[in-house]
Amino acid sequence: MFGALLSFSTLAVAARNVSEELDTFQLMFFRSVIMLAMVVSIGMLSPGGLGQFRTKNLKGHLARNCAHFVGQFGWFFGVAAIPLAQVVAIEFTTPLWIGVFAPFLLGERMTLVRGLVLVVGFSGVLVVVRPWEAEIQAGSVAVMVAAVGFALSMITTKRLTRSDSVLCILFYMGLMQAPMGLLPALWSWVMPGPEVWAWMVLISTCGMSAHFCLAKALSSADALVVAPMDYLRLPVFALVGYVFFAETVGIEVVLGGLVILISNWLNTWLEARRTRRARAAAAISS
Numbered sequence: 001m002f003g004a005l006l007s008f009s010t011l012a013v014a015a016r017n018v019s020e021e022l023d024t025f026q027l028m029f030f031r032s033v034i035m036l037a038m039v040v041s042i043g044m045l046s047p048g049g050l051g052q053f054r055t056k057n058l059k060g061h062l063a064r065n066c067a068h069f070v071g072q073f074g075w076f077f078g079v080a081a082i083p084l085a086q087v088v089a090i091e092f093t094t095p096l097w098i099g100v101f102a103p104f105l106l107g108e109r110m111t112l113v114r115g116l117v118l119v120v121g122f123s124g125v126l127v128v129v130r131p132w133e134a135e136i137q138a139g140s141v142a143v144m145v146a147a148v149g150f151a152l153s154m155i156t157t158k159r160l161t162r163s164d165s166v167l168c169i170l171f172y173m174g175l176m177q178a179p180m181g182l183l184p185a186l187w188s189w190v191m192p193g194p195e196v197w198a199w200m201v202l203i204s205t206c207g208m209s210a211h212f213c214l215a216k217a218l219s220s221a222d223a224l225v226v227a228p229m230d231y232l233r234l235p236v237f238a239l240v241g242y243v244f245f246a247e248t249v250g251i252e253v254v255l256g257g258l259v260i261l262i263s264n265w266l267n268t269w270l271e272a273r274r275t276r277r278a279r280a281a282a283a284i285s286s
Contacts, residue, residue: 036174069151081139
């Protein structure tokens with residue numbers, strides 16, 4: 001998850017720069033094509049070869065990529081339209097949506113502790129966003145839609161990791177999302193210059209590494225445990241926005257970020273303690 005954090009932060013900076021020349025659909029198309037080429041190259045050089053891209057769950061991959069495409073569009077649109085800290089704060093409703101969907105789609109337990117941690121974290125997001133004061137912007141709505149898309153994407157990713165490798169998931173991500181982005185991109189096609197191509201390579205690399213790290217995290221722990229760790233992106237993105245784009249950070253971002261960090265730490269600590277107790281009980285019974 002820390003690898004995903006670093007990748008997403010770099011991705012946001014690159015996407016903000018590219019959005020000045022390319023529309024969102026064209027950005028998504030080039031990102032998918034470049035990432036697909038990278039994944040195929042890695043597959044050809046790895047021991048499993050191209051055979052590791054075989055899957056018996058095409059419907060699952062299609063469902064994941066439809067959800068992720070919607071989330072990705074909303075995220076890229078929001079990054080270009082509103083401050084980065086606000087993008088992340090609104091996007092942090094993703095764990096709340098995962099909390100709603102995961103018990104039904106993954107069969108994971110929604111314990112009282114997990115529920116309280118998510119509520120605490122979401123209260124920190126409300127402190128940052130202050131929906132009772134801010135006027136509704138298209139970028140904010142787009143990121144809220146993105147949060148729902150990302151929640152469904154994370155859940156379907158968790159299910160896919162039970163049968164398919166991370167590299168296989170990334171392969172179908174590029175293969176399916178490239179045509180999804182191409183068709184609408186043709187309406188306002190712009191041939192990128194050399195500088196834009198450099199940014200696109202960086203975006204594709206960071207996108208691939210972010211999803212690789214995220215899939216690895218989801219294959220190692222429950223989605224309800226992994227998702228709250230993503231709260232760390234709020235203070236990081238606030239700092240990135242200040243350093244690279246001169247976006248100011250208000251006291252509400254600091255206070256809300258502190259609440260979110262506390263909830264993240266609490267969740268990690270409680271889950272670690274629960275795991276230790278379960279292992280101890282198993283050792284005693286054996």
